[in-house]
Amino acid sequence: MDLLQIASLLIVLAGAFGAINYFFLKLPSAIGILVVALFASLGVMALDWIAPSLGLANVVRAEVTEFEFSDALLEGMLGLLLFAGALHVKLSDLRREWAVVLLMATIGVALSTTIVGIGFHWLTGLPILVALVFGALISPTDPVAVLGVLREADLEKSLETKIAGESLFNDGVGYVVFLVLVGLAFPADDHHGSGFADAVTLFAQEAFGGALLGIVLGYLTFRVMRHIDDYSLEVLITLGLAMGGYSLAVYLHISAPIMAVCAGLLIGDIGAKHGMTEETRMYVDHFWKLIDEILNAVLFLMIGFEVFAIAFDTSFIVTGILSIALALVGRLAAVAVPVTLLKPFRGFSRGVVPIMTWGGLKGGISVALALSLPDNEWKPMILTVTYIIVLFSIILQGLTIAPLAKRLSREPDLM
Numbered sequence: 001m002d003l004l005q006i007a008s009l010l011i012v013l014a015g016a017f018g019a020i021n022y023f024f025l026k027l028p029s030a031i032g033i034l035v036v037a038l039f040a041s042l043g044v045m046a047l048d049w050i051a052p053s054l055g056l057a058n059v060v061r062a063e064v065t066e067f068e069f070s071d072a073l074l075e076g077m078l079g080l081l082l083f084a085g086a087l088h089v090k091l092s093d094l095r096r097e098w099a100v101v102l103l104m105a106t107i108g109v110a111l112s113t114t115i116v117g118i119g120f121h122w123l124t125g126l127p128i129l130v131a132l133v134f135g136a137l138i139s140p141t142d143p144v145a146v147l148g149v150l151r152e153a154d155l156e157k158s159l160e161t162k163i164a165g166e167s168l169f170n171d172g173v174g175y176v177v178f179l180v181l182v183g184l185a186f187p188a189d190d191h192h193g194s195g196f197a198d199a200v201t202l203f204a205q206e207a208f209g210g211a212l213l214g215i216v217l218g219y220l221t222f223r224v225m226r227h228i229d230d231y232s233l234e235v236l237i238t239l240g241l242a243m244g245g246y247s248l249a250v251y252l253h254i255s256a257p258i259m260a261v262c263a264g265l266l267i268g269d270i271g272a273k274h275g276m277t278e279e280t281r282m283y284v285d286h287f288w289k290l291i292d293e294i295l296n297a298v299l300f301l302m303i304g305f306e307v308f309a310i311a312f313d314t315s316f317i318v319t320g321i322l323s324i325a326l327a328l329v330g331r332l333a334a335v336a337v338p339v340t341l342l343k344p345f346r347g348f349s350r351g352v353v354p355i356m357t358w359g360g361l362k363g364g365i366s367v368a369l370a371l372s373l374p375d376n377e378w379k380p381m382i383l384t385v386t387y388i389i390v391l392f393s394i395i396l397q398g399l400t401i402a403p404l405a406k407r408l409s410r411e412p413d414l415m
Helices: 003-025 029-050 056-066 069-087 091-096 098-124 128-138 143-153 157-185 196-225 231-252 256-274 278-309 314-345 352-358 364-371 379-408
Strands: none
Touching: 003 029, 003 278, 029 056, 029 278, 029 379, 056 278, 069 143, 069 157, 069 231, 069 256, 069 278, 069 364, 091 098, 091 157, 091 256, 098 128, 098 157, 098 314, 128 157, 128 314, 128 364, 128 379, 143 157, 143 278, 143 364, 143 379, 157 196, 157 256, 157 352, 157 364, 196 231, 196 256, 231 256, 231 278, 278 364, 278 379, 314 352, 314 379, 352 379, 364 379
C-alpha cells in the first residue's frame, strides 16, 4: 500500500474502533481504541489458528511489519504531538515548578535508566550496555499518554504542571540518552561515535542544540505572527513551525523532540499573549487540540496492531511481566529522589510521589525506540518486554490514575 492508502486505512479504523468504544466499552477514547485494536489483532490471530488455510494473520503481519512504525512516530507524528502538548503548558506555571521538572527530566531519567538497566541485566543476562539501552527506552514517560490522562484527572494546577512539564522534557532527554547508549552498545551499527567523549558530545549536541533551535524558530515565528492578523494564515504558520522545525532538527542531528517542546512552549505562552488576537488564539487552540486528538487516536490504534510484531515466546512474556515491576521501581526512584532533594526548600502536594509514579505512563515512544534498534539476537526479547510494559501502563495505569489522583491530591501536605 502507498502512503495515502495507509493513512486512509488508519483514519478509517481509528474512527470505526472509536465508535465501537463509544457505544460499547465507554473507556477514555484513546485507551478504548487501543483495546479494540488489540482485541481485533488477537481475534485475527485466533481465527488463523482455527482455520490456518486462511493465512489472514500472515497477511496482516506482513503489512504491519512493512509499515515503519518507528519512523512514522519518531520522524513524523511525534513533532506534532509534542508541539500540541507544549502549547497548553504556560511558561509562568512552568517557572514555578522548574526545579522539579529539571531534576526529574535529568537525574530522574538517569536513575531510572540505571536501575532498570541493571535489573534487566540481572534478570535476563543481557550485556550490561544492551540492558541499559532497554532502561533508556523504557524510562521516559510518554507525553501523549500522560497529557491524555490529565484531561480526565482534574488535578490541582501545580501538580498538573509538574506532570505535564516533566513528561514533555524527560521524553526528549530520554531519547537523547537512548541514542548515546545505542552508539555505545552497537558501535558497528550506529553512525555516531562510540567512545565516552563522543557520547558526551552527542548528548550536548542533541539536547542543547534542540533547545536552541526550538527557541530561535519559535521566536522568529512569534515576530512574524505579530504583524499578521489572519487566523487561517497564523494557524498554517504554527503548523509549518512544528513540521518544518522538527524535520530541520532531524536533518541537523539534534533533538527534534526537545525542539518541538521549546517551540511549542514559546508560541503557546509568549506568542499567544503578544502575537495573536483573541480570535486567532481560539482557532490555534482548537486546531491543535483537534490535531492532538486525531493523532492520539491513530497512535494508540497503531500500538494495538504492533502485537503482530512481537515474538510470542513464553520466556519473553514471563520476563515482560517481571519487568513491569522493574519499570515501576525505576519510575519511583525517578520521582522520589528529586522530591526528597527539594523537600527542605519547598512544599509538595499530598500524594505527589505515588501519583507521579503511577501516572508515569509508557507509550508509543518506547515501542518505536525498541523497533528502531539494530537487528540483533536481543531485539525480539526487548521488543516483546517493551510491548508488555506499555500495554500494562496504558490500560491498567491509564484507567486507574485519575481516580487515584483525585483521592490523593486533595489535602495539602508539606511531605
